């Protein structure tokens with residue numbers, strides 16, 4: 118008789134994130150997947166020169182990936198389920214457009230400025246709802262982008278329904294690609310490092326048990342505000358980048374897409390892994406592009422695919438792959 | 452042992468809807484003593500801790516810590532001055548390994564300000580300090596236990612972890628909300644020296660307990676609550692002889 122045996126690879130010791138490395142092969146084993154992602158992303162623009170239409174999709178896909186990362190971080194490491202992804206994108210986008218067109222600040226300054234100021238602004242606006250829990254926080258954050266859209270429409274400010282046009286574009290295609298790819302990689306690996314830092318552990322503590330964090334003499338509201346700041350900054354960068362990509366800022370930046378697609382991507386990729394958010398987006402966004410000519414019917418395909426996915430592999434692709442990667446199975450005689 | 456009053460409560464009252472959880476409770480705790488609080492289920496013991504540590508706001512009354520009023524302060528501020536507590540319903544940081552649970556209190560402004568953990572230094576390696584504290588409180592350093600996910604620890608270890616979280620804050624006062632309950636006799640026998648050691652180090656302990664025998668072994672003074680009212684206070688031996696206390700526990704007039 119034979120039976121399947123599952124073994125953890127020996128180099129992963131004691132607890133997550135601690136490895137005992139003894140050979141080149143093991144280093145490769147650890148770095149392999151990371152290198153694959155980094156090199157793959159960096160080479161992507163070259164590969165896609167053959168298909169200019171898809172080159173554009175890659176940029177937008179990276180923006181979605183950033184928003185998905187920001188959602189995954191807040192939801193799975195801080196416990197704040199924020200449906201306001203579109204709000205971050207919108208605020209960052211409009212700010213960058215304002216800086217660029219009204220104040221004449223060049224794109225390489227207006228994007229970082231919009232990122233920082235946008236993050237501040239979003240954090241400030243979110244402060245009142247930080248004490249809210251679970252679904253209440255989610256609902257309120259969902260209202261924010263809708264509210265801002267209505268304000269812009271009603272008062273006809275910031276270009277009203279026409280939006281702000283005449284925003285500078287990027288000087289060339291390579292800047293356009295690498296501005297977002299490099300930032301995406303930095304955010305991904307930066308966040309992964311951050312959540313395992315002591316301060317990151319405090320945030321994870323807030324998710325597990327905020328009472329206990331309070332009893333440890335830490336101001337939970339401050340910690341949540343910090344997390345929102347980081348998350349909002351990531352979203353705002355995405356928005357600011359988009360505005361320069363489209364050369365236009367409009368209320369579609371606040372669209373529900375930026376709140377919903379990243380969440381679906383995190384579900385598919387695997388929540389709480391961060392990489393999963395990126396992988397999920399890289400599957401979902403091209404898929405939805407490919408289905409574009411099906412019109413509204415693609416929503417049906419979407420829903421079926423997503424439901425099937427949640428039912429069959431609810432843990433998400435990355436959680437599954439990571440487990441498989443760190444373990445191997447073999448047949449043994451019994 | 453100094454006998455200065457470290458904590459004093461004046462006329463604390465608290466109600467939830469129609470339930471009067473606490474009515475007009477006053478008492479003083481001296482620095483360095485072990486003060487026990489006993490009382491039947493629902494007598495308001497946890498509510499009292501909540502009112503003092505900021506997790507509930509008393510309707511009436513005042514709390515003084517070293518003559519300074521701290522009534523109504525938020526929990527983190529109260530913890531910051533050195534008043535820590537364990538929770539009756541334990542919820543460790545489930546997604547973190549046991550020793551990483553202590554990184555959170557060690558990161559707190561209070562612990563960072565005081566610093567000076569052996570070997571760890573002021574901004575020293577918190578992981579090392581955390582494992583040291585766990586070892587001190589009875590986690591075997593060389594076993595896998597300190598590195599296990601907190602959610603997989605047995606109750607005894609989770610209780611110790613709660614206490615370790617308080618100790619990491621280098622507190623002046625620890626409120627223990629039923630740290631003995633749910634533990635076996637031998638586990639309690641293992642915990643008692645820890646409590647005594649903390650007392651030796653000058654920490655004031657306020658222990659809410661149902662396990663009277665074990666409590667009376669360590670406590671200097673005891674207070675009894677019933678229906679939110681203080682019915683007795685005094686040396687351990689005297690309180691248990693108190694008629695009202697006997698009635699409260701046994702529910703009959705003739706004991």
Ligand SMILES: Nc1ncnc2c1ncn2[C@@H]1O[C@H](COP(=O)(O)OP(=O)(O)OP(=O)(O)O)[C@@H](O)[C@H]1O
Pocket residue numbers: 467470471472490491492493494495496497498499539
């Ligand atoms: N948050 C709350 N909302 C409503 N009622 C509460 C709340 N907390 C406590 N109570 C009520 O107040 C009373 C005192 O409860 P408390 O938890 O302080 O008792 P206790 O002495 O700690 O009991 P136990 O020994 O079971 O832990 C109880 O009647 C309880 O139902």
Ligand SMILES: [Mg+2]
Pocket residue numbers: 496497498539628
């Ligand atoms: Mg209680």
